[in-house]
Amino acid sequence: MENQNSNFIRDIMIKDLESGKRDTIVTRFPPEPNGYLHIGHAKSIILNFGLADEFNGKTNLRFDDTNPAKEDVEFVNSIKEDVKWLGFEWDNLFFASDYFDEMYNRAVLLIKKGLAYVDDLSADEIREYRGTLTEPGKNSPYRDRTIEENLELFERMRAGEFADGEKVLRAKIDMASPNINLRDPVIYRIAHVTHHNTGDKWCIYPMYAFAHPLEDAIEGITHSICTIEFEDQRPFYNWVVEQCEMKHQPQQIEFGRLNLTNTVMSKRKLKQLVEEGYVDGWDDPRMPTISGMRRRGFTPESIRNFVRETAVSKNNATVDFEMLEHFVREDLKLKAPRTMGIINPLKVVITNYPEGQIELLDAEINPENPEMGVRKIPFSREIYIEQEDFMENPPKKYFRLFPGNEVRLKHAYFIKCEEIVKDANGNVVELRCTYDPQTKSGSGFTGRKVKGTIHWVEATHAVPAEFRLYEPLILNESEEDDEGTFLDHVNPNSLQIFHGYVEPNMKESRPHDKFQFFRHGYFNVDPKDTTVDKLVFNRIVSLKSSFKL
Numbered sequence: 001m002e003n004q005n006s007n008f009i010r011d012i013m014i015k016d017l018e019s020g021k022r023d024t025i026v027t028r029f030p031p032e033p034n035g036y037l038h039i040g041h042a043k044s045i046i047l048n049f050g051l052a053d054e055f056n057g058k059t060n061l062r063f064d065d066t067n068p069a070k071e072d073v074e075f076v077n078s079i080k081e082d083v084k085w086l087g088f089e090w091d092n093l094f095f096a097s098d099y100f101d102e103m104y105n106r107a108v109l110l111i112k113k114g115l116a117y118v119d120d121l122s123a124d125e126i127r128e129y130r131g132t133l134t135e136p137g138k139n140s141p142y143r144d145r146t147i148e149e150n151l152e153l154f155e156r157m158r159a160g161e162f163a164d165g166e167k168v169l170r171a172k173i174d175m176a177s178p179n180i181n182l183r184d185p186v187i188y189r190i191a192h193v194t195h196h197n198t199g200d201k202w203c204i205y206p207m208y209a210f211a212h213p214l215e216d217a218i219e220g221i222t223h224s225i226c227t228i229e230f231e232d233q234r235p236f237y238n239w240v241v242e243q244c245e246m247k248h249q250p251q252q253i254e255f256g257r258l259n260l261t262n263t264v265m266s267k268r269k270l271k272q273l274v275e276e277g278y279v280d281g282w283d284d285p286r287m288p289t290i291s292g293m294r295r296r297g298f299t300p301e302s303i304r305n306f307v308r309e310t311a312v313s314k315n316n317a318t319v320d321f322e323m324l325e326h327f328v329r330e331d332l333k334l335k336a337p338r339t340m341g342i343i344n345p346l347k348v349v350i351t352n353y354p355e356g357q358i359e360l361l362d363a364e365i366n367p368e369n370p371e372m373g374v375r376k377i378p379f380s381r382e383i384y385i386e387q388e389d390f391m392e393n394p395p396k397k398y399f400r401l402f403p404g405n406e407v408r409l410k411h412a413y414f415i416k417c418e419e420i421v422k423d424a425n426g427n428v429v430e431l432r433c434t435y436d437p438q439t440k441s442g443s444g445f446t447g448r449k450v451k452g453t454i455h456w457v458e459a460t461h462a463v464p465a466e467f468r469l470y471e472p473l474i475l476n477e478s479e480e481d482d483e484g485t486f487l488d489h490v491n492p493n494s495l496q497i498f499h500g501y502v503e504p505n506m507k508e509s510r511p512h513d514k515f516q517f518f519r520h521g522y523f524n525v526d527p528k529d530t531t532v533d534k535l536v537f538n539r540i541v542s543l544k545s546s547f548k549l
């Protein structure tokens, strides 16, 4: 069962239903289509969709597309795909741009009520006039334009008579308000930009802080869940709903953002990593995007379980990446077939094994889930092992192969290293070993013990494969520390590529199949670069963990 920790937003919903303030729950997930979704968004998705589901309510997917310069249909499509993949279905799909007419009419209503005016100050002047936390703002010289003049100028803004930045429409509230967001915020700006949905119909666009409460009210949203940085915007949110005379009154509720260690999360920074070529696109397996995590091999269940375990609070929280890894291991433990793969091969010839003979050995598919059955793996005179499982001059407590030492081959026999073959440069290129037929796995042999067990792949049937191992993308702790300089902390070793071998039955694997490679961890068949001739495995996570829940 998925975790159902208590959270204060659910408590508000319960209270509102019990008191009769609301008779149903309606939420929305409102991404701006200016990038791909990331794991932080998953938290918002799970809160909005998850809570509405608990109360048999409804959730809209709404694209907050009021800033056409940065938005694109590519992002719209990826967002839809990611929400579905995470396991959620929206009741309605809306675009904020569908409401541009109504938003315009509400702005006109504000002008008619004397609550909005057209201002000719430049953006810099508006900022200057706004004042600071300790100093009140100053009124714009254009603040006292008549209603008629404002109506006419706003209409001419809409008709395209002015250039970008020449004029704005501002709410008329209070330039001395202790809340800077109430010092006559801009509610419409001019932007001669083609919109992905409305084309060239508009050259003025509503500002987010004005548009968002209207969108929520139009859709009958009961609980408008957003991140904590909007807390100071709440008075303006309520002002817009009230003064625009919206029938429905939504309630804004803020919660703390989810961040992860060793990555950046804001779309602006992720975009920079993509555009400057640090990663192979938004879906690069090192990215904290939903599409990157899917390509890496994280499952929707693991992401949901992880997010549900993080607290819902008023504070932004940076959660250890290892906690996410813990949840994917938990999810794959019983599902992923076990197999053996050699990432960095070293050839071994078993000199006393009959030439030309192949035998098929039994290997459990998942010892923790015996119902998954048994697979057959070939064994012969020639196998591959990992280079790191052999040392010519081992330190103490090295229990793997070295000259004269005996180890167990998983699912097979004991072998003993008799001879080393080197190339002209002195590199070890082959080992010559002997095996003991009595020690066959499953035979019940107890004659003697060995301390090391290593994995292997039979050489003549082995399937070549590429392995991609990952380290964190960013080398310092969290995004808060490094505003502006995060590119200096990009890990140059975040991707390592190896060419090795996998068991012959892996030939059948399909994109997104997940396996536990013995001793190496969980891997996903890469959906982008795997071809009929080339298998690519992305390491999702290693087996070792220091993380404790």
Ligand code: ATP
Residues within 6 Å of the ligand: 029, 030, 031, 032, 033, 039, 040, 041, 043, 044, 225, 226, 227, 256, 257, 258, 259, 265, 266, 267, 268
């Ligand atoms: P970013 O700062 O990463 O660009 P955003 O807030 O601008 O994110 P939106 O597309 O506006 O991105 O976000 C859609 C919803 O997801 C919003 O309600 C937003 O508050 C929420 N959200 C975004 N990032 C996080 C996060 N790290 N943790 C929790 N919720 C988030």
Ligand code: MG
Residues within 6 Å of the ligand: 032
């Ligand atoms: Mg945004």
Ligand code: MG
Residues within 6 Å of the ligand: 266, 267
């Ligand atoms: Mg943002």
